[in-house]
Amino acid sequence: MALIDFIRDRAPELRAVFEDLHRHPEIGFQERRTAGIVEGLLRQWGLDEVHTAIGETGVVGILHGKGQGNRRIGLRADMDALPIEEITGLDYASQTPGTMHACGHDGHTTMLLGAAQYLAATRDFDGTAVFIFQPAEEGLGGARKMIAEGLFQRFPVDEVYGMHNQPMSQLGRARIRTGAMMAGASFFDITIRGRGSHAAQPHRSRDALVIGADLIGQLQTIVARNVDPVKSCVLSCTQFHTGSAYNIVPETATITGTVRYFDKDVMDLVAARMQELCDGLALGHGITIDLDIRNVFDVLVNAPEQTDAYVAAAADVLGADNIDTDCPQFMGSEDFADMSAAVPGAYINVMHGGQGALHNPAFTLDPEVLPIGSSIYARIVERRMPLNREAA
Secondary structure: OOHHHHHOOOOHHHHHHHHHHHHHOOOOOOOOOHHHHHHHHHHHOOOOEEEEEEEEOOOEEEOOOOOOOOOOEEEEEEOOEEEOOOOOOOOOOOOOOEOOOOOOOHHHHHHHHHHHHHHHHHHHOOOOEEEEEEEEOOOHHHHHHHOOOOOOHHHHEEEEEEEEEEOOOOOOOOOOOOOOEEEEEEEEEEEEEEEEEEEOOOHHOOHHHHHHHHHHHHHHHHHHHHHOOOOOEEEEEEEEEEOOOOOEEEEEEEEEEEHHHHHHHHHHHHHHHHHHHHHHHHHHHOOEEEEEEEEEEEOOOEEEHHHHHHHHHHHHHHOOOHHOOOOOOOOOOHHHHHHHHHHOOEEEEEEEEEHHHHHHHOOOOHHHHHHHHHHHHHHHHHHOOOOOOOOO
């Protein structure tokens, strides 16, 4: 493994930052402490510009290289945590009840900070590096909010790169693919309004609990009985809320969940069938059922040129044999998709041996992956904007 020496030497510093962020996780659009740490370090390291409060809590750092080139490369990391109670037992476990970094965004932030520190110290590139620290990736639309507030108008880039960790894997490997890599996703909320009654007189009710349970079962048949089996799609009901007492038949119920897809026509089909099932049950029971379904993530598509550039940068650090360039598509979603839809971009997964799946209360990120991510981020900048040393 060929880590950048500067970054390897500062690995303990990176780990200290990571552990601090892990102890103090913050939910999307609440990352004020995290943003303050990012801002402070970027200023300390002498970046040319540091901008805050973009997309509420986002931070953008601007760094000019030694050369006078006009190319601009964007590097993005997410900062938000999840509403999960941590059970890892780490000595730097979350100190915020009910909140933890169960997806490793604290690691992603640290990786990008490591790259920024190195590049600020060396500036061995010809152009401008734009460091994007994004809030609210976990389904809250942080990327879209930053873009809507003029991210790429205020800080234009020619291309943008993102990164994610993958636990329970082999440290020192990475994976990526050209084209569609991660699924798009729509979130849905269903509200059932029936008629409540005493539990001893259920015949007087229109039982929202029973109707909701029936609807959940029917929803889970949509993919199996409507979507072409060779096309990927996942519909998951993830919440069912109803009832308030032992002796009350509930009047209302809510169901929430997600649909993951790679083909928009598939998403349209699923949405139509969901509406038909809701309408049919509402008619059959003489009640109302409201469906709200909305796109939250687009399909993440890696541009060919930027994918090749990422492979080359990762190979510099990990060796070409350790880069899987034809990894399977992943049904998870990432709002980096909005950034790579706005400008050409690519997204890579870096592997590590941490335990627990993503979004699991036992998830851990192996700190050994931090200098790997930082080195790959830095090599992207140096490779895509090489310095003409004679001119410098």
